[in-house]
Amino acid sequence: MTVHSAPGDKRERILAAAERVFAKNGFFAARVSEIAKDAGVADGTIYLYFKSKDDLLISLFENRMKQVIAMLERVTAGKAPVDALRSFIRAYLQLIHDEPEAAEVLTIELRQSSKFMKEYANPQFADFLRMLGGIVARGQDDGSLADAVPSHIAARMIFGVLDELALAWVLAKQPISGSVVSAGQESGADRLKKGASGARPKKFDIVRAADWVGGLVTQGLERRSNA
Amino acid sequence: MTVHSAPGDKRERILAAAERVFAKNGFFAARVSEIAKDAGVADGTIYLYFKSKDDLLISLFENRMKQVIAMLERVTAGKAPVDALRSFIRAYLQLIHDEPEAAEVLTIELRQSSKFMKEYANPQFADFLRMLGGIVARGQDDGSLADAVPSHIAARMIFGVLDELALAWVLAKQPISGSVVSAGQESGADRLKKGASGARPKKFDIVRAADWVGGLVTQGLERRSNA
Amino acid sequence: MTVHSAPGDKRERILAAAERVFAKNGFFAARVSEIAKDAGVADGTIYLYFKSKDDLLISLFENRMKQVIAMLERVTAGKAPVDALRSFIRAYLQLIHDEPEAAEVLTIELRQSSKFMKEYANPQFADFLRMLGGIVARGQDDGSLADAVPSHIAARMIFGVLDELALAWVLAKQPISGSVVSAGQESGADRLKKGASGARPKKFDIVRAADWVGGLVTQGLERRSNA
Amino acid sequence: MTVHSAPGDKRERILAAAERVFAKNGFFAARVSEIAKDAGVADGTIYLYFKSKDDLLISLFENRMKQVIAMLERVTAGKAPVDALRSFIRAYLQLIHDEPEAAEVLTIELRQSSKFMKEYANPQFADFLRMLGGIVARGQDDGSLADAVPSHIAARMIFGVLDELALAWVLAKQPISGSVVSAGQESGADRLKKGASGARPKKFDIVRAADWVGGLVTQGLERRSNA
DNA sequence: GATGAATGAGGCTTCATTCAT
DNA sequence: GATGAATGAAGCCTCATTCAT
Numbered sequence: 001m002t003v004h005s006a007p008g009d010k011r012e013r014i015l016a017a018a019e020r021v022f023a024k025n026g027f028f029a030a031r032v033s034e035i036a037k038d039a040g041v042a043d044g045t046i047y048l049y050f051k052s053k054d055d056l057l058i059s060l061f062e063n064r065m066k067q068v069i070a071m072l073e074r075v076t077a078g079k080a081p082v083d084a085l086r087s088f089i090r091a092y093l094q095l096i097h098d099e100p101e102a103a104e105v106l107t108i109e110l111r112q113s114s115k116f117m118k119e120y121a122n123p124q125f126a127d128f129l130r131m132l133g134g135i136v137a138r139g140q141d142d143g144s145l146a147d148a149v150p151s152h153i154a155a156r157m158i159f160g161v162l163d164e165l166a167l168a169w170v171l172a173k174q175p176i177s178g179s180v181v182s183a184g185q186e187s188g189a190d191r192l193k194k195g196a197s198g199a200r201p202k203k204f205d206i207v208r209a210a211d212w213v214g215g216l217v218t219q220g221l222e223r224r225s226n227a
Numbered sequence: 228m229t230v231h232s233a234p235g236d237k238r239e240r241i242l243a244a245a246e247r248v249f250a251k252n253g254f255f256a257a258r259v260s261e262i263a264k265d266a267g268v269a270d271g272t273i274y275l276y277f278k279s280k281d282d283l284l285i286s287l288f289e290n291r292m293k294q295v296i297a298m299l300e301r302v303t304a305g306k307a308p309v310d311a312l313r314s315f316i317r318a319y320l321q322l323i324h325d326e327p328e329a330a331e332v333l334t335i336e337l338r339q340s341s342k343f344m345k346e347y348a349n350p351q352f353a354d355f356l357r358m359l360g361g362i363v364a365r366g367q368d369d370g371s372l373a374d375a376v377p378s379h380i381a382a383r384m385i386f387g388v389l390d391e392l393a394l395a396w397v398l399a400k401q402p403i404s405g406s407v408v409s410a411g412q413e414s415g416a417d418r419l420k421k422g423a424s425g426a427r428p429k430k431f432d433i434v435r436a437a438d439w440v441g442g443l444v445t446q447g448l449e450r451r452s453n454a
Numbered sequence: 455m456t457v458h459s460a461p462g463d464k465r466e467r468i469l470a471a472a473e474r475v476f477a478k479n480g481f482f483a484a485r486v487s488e489i490a491k492d493a494g495v496a497d498g499t500i501y502l503y504f505k506s507k508d509d510l511l512i513s514l515f516e517n518r519m520k521q522v523i524a525m526l527e528r529v530t531a532g533k534a535p536v537d538a539l540r541s542f543i544r545a546y547l548q549l550i551h552d553e554p555e556a557a558e559v560l561t562i563e564l565r566q567s568s569k570f571m572k573e574y575a576n577p578q579f580a581d582f583l584r585m586l587g588g589i590v591a592r593g594q595d596d597g598s599l600a601d602a603v604p605s606h607i608a609a610r611m612i613f614g615v616l617d618e619l620a621l622a623w624v625l626a627k628q629p630i631s632g633s634v635v636s637a638g639q640e641s642g643a644d645r646l647k648k649g650a651s652g653a654r655p656k657k658f659d660i661v662r663a664a665d666w667v668g669g670l671v672t673q674g675l676e677r678r679s680n681a
Numbered sequence: 682m683t684v685h686s687a688p689g690d691k692r693e694r695i696l697a698a699a700e701r702v703f704a705k706n707g708f709f710a711a712r713v714s715e716i717a718k719d720a721g722v723a724d725g726t727i728y729l730y731f732k733s734k735d736d737l738l739i740s741l742f743e744n745r746m747k748q749v750i751a752m753l754e755r756v757t758a759g760k761a762p763v764d765a766l767r768s769f770i771r772a773y774l775q776l777i778h779d780e781p782e783a784a785e786v787l788t789i790e791l792r793q794s795s796k797f798m799k800e801y802a803n804p805q806f807a808d809f810l811r812m813l814g815g816i817v818a819r820g821q822d823d824g825s826l827a828d829a830v831p832s833h834i835a836a837r838m839i840f841g842v843l844d845e846l847a848l849a850w851v852l853a854k855q856p857i858s859g860s861v862v863s864a865g866q867e868s869g870a871d872r873l874k875k876g877a878s879g880a881r882p883k884k885f886d887i888v889r890a891a892d893w894v895g896g897l898v899t900q901g902l903e904r905r906s907n908a
Numbered sequence: 909g910a911t912g913a914a915t916g917a918g919g920c921t922t923c924a925t926t927c928a929t
Numbered sequence: 930g931a932t933g934a935a936t937g938a939a940g941c942c943t944c945a946t947t948c949a950t
Binding site: 482602603604607608610611613614615616617618619622658663666667669670671673 | 709829830831834835837838840841842843844845846849885890893894896897898900
Binding site: 031032033043044047052053 | 944945947
């Protein structure tokens with residue numbers, strides 16, 4: 001509401017606009033000019049804050065990922081490993097639910113390009129995995145979790161479950177239409193542009209899914225008392 | 228070496244070339260002309276077999292996915308649900324190991340664009356999930372698997388585990404260099420183009436990982452006798 | 455009906471197909487492959503009979519023009535100049551009416567490209583004009599027509615009237631819809647693809663128009679008895 | 682020479698360049714890059730002002746046509762119908778003489794494609810015809826012109842005369858070479874590329890031709906006092 | 909800092925023409 | 930003569946980025 005923009009104001013507005021536009025169109029289809037328009041700045045202004053469109057995506061990802069990590073650390077702090085794990089899962093999926101555009105960027109857009117997957121070191125994601133792996137490792141140390149699986153691999157697997165659910169949920173339509181419809185036998189591209197709407201399953205309750213994930217993960221990894 | 232091309236020869240060569248080029252550069256960075264060169268055909272020839280670059284990616288994906296589904300059906304046929312599940316997992320990861328370029332297309336490239344994620348009905352992937360969900364459902368029916376989680380959600384979760392491991396493995400470097408190296412505090416894009424080599428963990432044994440996944444999944448979903 | 459194509463059969467079929475396709479799409483938008491398909495021959499076959507797509511248009515034009523000239527000579531033969539002129543006009547517009555596809559090629563397609571207008575000598579059209587100019591010249595000689603206008607210029611002017619009426623008639627819609635509708639103020643291209651249907655006046659009676667043209671031309675050029 | 686471009690400067694320069702290039706090569710053979718070069722702008726700049734190459738042609742046509750209509754209205758304003766008609770004709774042909782490149786676009790290029798002829802509503806041309814038809818109608822109302830021919834058809838016919846003369850004049854060479862030379866009997870295309878120079882009649886005096894047209898038209902339509 | 913008009917490299921795609929069968 | 934799969938040159942247009950104001 002202040003007339004004079006707070007410092008960092010434009011930067012934040014650009015990041016928010018980028019998140020919206022990336023979530024809507026995907027990174028490659030997103031146009032810098034649309035981000036600028038959405039942010040209410042000139043095209044060139046974006047380049048005062050970010051080196052390139054790539055940098056914008058990466059900064060956006062890092063920004064979000066730091067928030068996510070901080071939030072997850074808050075949520076798991078001081079808890080026993082198994083509880084921490086359940087809290088981690090629940091909080092992650094709740095985030096997906098509450099901020100679907102952030103979810104799109106976190107789960108889809110960064111995968112959009114092997115350019116990023118392959119060339120970008122992605123330290124935040126490494127931190128994220130390290131944190132998750134750390135919880136598992138502590139559980140293995142204190143005997144509450146089985147140690148058959150290396151903790152960093154376990155972290156990957158857990159993230160895989162979360163990410164896939166997030167993806168399925170993000171791509172699902174609003175709970176209006178019906179179930180999966182199998183398309184015909186036309187050439188692949190024929191199925192583009194036709195919306196694929198009928199094929200999208202309706203949105204499930206991703207927050208409730210936390211229990212399912214928790215069940216799968218902890219029951220699987222948890223050492224059973226009566227072994 | 229034969230002068231007379233087998234029927235479908237060119238189409239196959241184009242698909243194979245596209246797989247290589249997409250795997251190397253990613254879909255968006257891939258150039259149709261490079262695919263043509265790689266396939267040993269003229270640029271225009273590609274358009275005798277495929278409607279567009281998009282169609283090429285989709286056809287490639289469908290081609291591969293059909294093979295994968297057929298293979299997985301072969302491998303799981305006639306087995307009890309829990310066994311079928313383990314076989315499914317093992318076969319999938321083995322495939323990733325044996326054909327890394329196919330793996331890239333299956334796990335990464337199709338995600339390259341929300342264009343595809345959102346607009347493409349993707350019936351093959353639906354079939355894939357249906358098959359996996361069917362195994363789970365049968366296990367829930369015969370009591371060998373717990374039914375806390377809806378089978379189609381369980382299928383998603385299992386696929387998430389597999390896909391994430393595949394992704395991690397595909398992106399990992401050959402087992403040469405060391406472990407994760409955290410980059411400094413430069414702007415995001417600085418970490419691009421520098422190879423990120425040091426940051427890529429070395430390749431783990433993805434085939435052996437099948438046991439880990441199987442453990443996680445079956446132990447988690449399997450109803451324990453002495454509950 | 456003969457199984458073995460008569461000599462020249464294919465050539466004629468190609469020319470007829472070209473006329474249809476040129477009339478439908480225009481020369482530049484016409485595809486050689488569509489002409490081939492329409493003629494029931496292979497693409498390559500066209501090049502056994504014609505040097506190029508350009509040659510096809512020119513040959514088509516010359517073919518038609520020869521027929522037209524022969525017909526007009528038949529119709530005007532042995533008539534007094536003024537009568538010959540009226541017969542010429544009537545016969546030309548009747549032809550437009552009876553063979554609208556030929557009309558399109560004669561009036562529009564050859565104008566499609568300054569390539570043809572500028573680079574092609576067009577001897578048939580020259581013959582056409584010479585014939586028309588000859589009638590006028592004879593009328594000037596025998597005193598039935600005024601000689602204020604050079605006969606070759608008069609021929610041009612008469613052809614202009616005929617051609618414009620032909621064009622208007624060819625482009626007019628079937629006598630279904632109403633009158634001219636003025637479009638809005640959008641950018642030019644906006645009015646493309648929208649059919650322009652509403653803007654096309656309905657077809658008038660082009661055969662009856664011969665009297666109008668005859669009236670204009672002869673009354674204008676004819677020396678009035680009581681000058 | 683001014684460093685600061687006037688507003689609309691670039692747009693005008695592009696239109697002027699397009700007129701030159703279209704007149705020289707024809708619409709289809711014209712290259713957008715050549716227009717850009719000719720206008721002294723980058724290729725992409727054209728697309729800041731026009732949607733497409735098509736839009737450029739249409740805008741050019743509309744631009745010119747508006748000028749022409751305004752000029753013709755100025756010239757005919759307040760005149761009796763017969764005088765107005767003569768003024769209209771004279772002014773139109775004078776314009777052709779003074780701005781041959783505009784003439785090319787007005788008479789030839791817009792006919793280049795049935796795409797434009799058929800799909801483009803062309804409101805300016807409709808205005809042009811309406812104006813001309815209005816003059817005729819007024820003449821018919823006040824008895825100075827015969828009413829045998831519907832005024833809108835008369836307008837077409839008059840325009841046909843003007844357009845054909847314009848075309849003949851535009852395509853004629855400078856008054857250097859001789860008269861029409863009939864080419865031989867080679868295949869049509871042989872006569873292409875050879876310049877057809879010999880075949881083009883020399884330029885006649887198109888301004889003087891206004892009297893001829895005026896004579897034809899008014900004498901023909903004018904009711905003769907001593908009928 | 910902010911602007912946004914201008915840039916221009918470069919890709920996807922078309923299609924007339926060829927030529928091995 | 931007939932075929933039609935293959936060719937490959939070439940153009941329209943996009944859009945990230947720059948820089949004069």
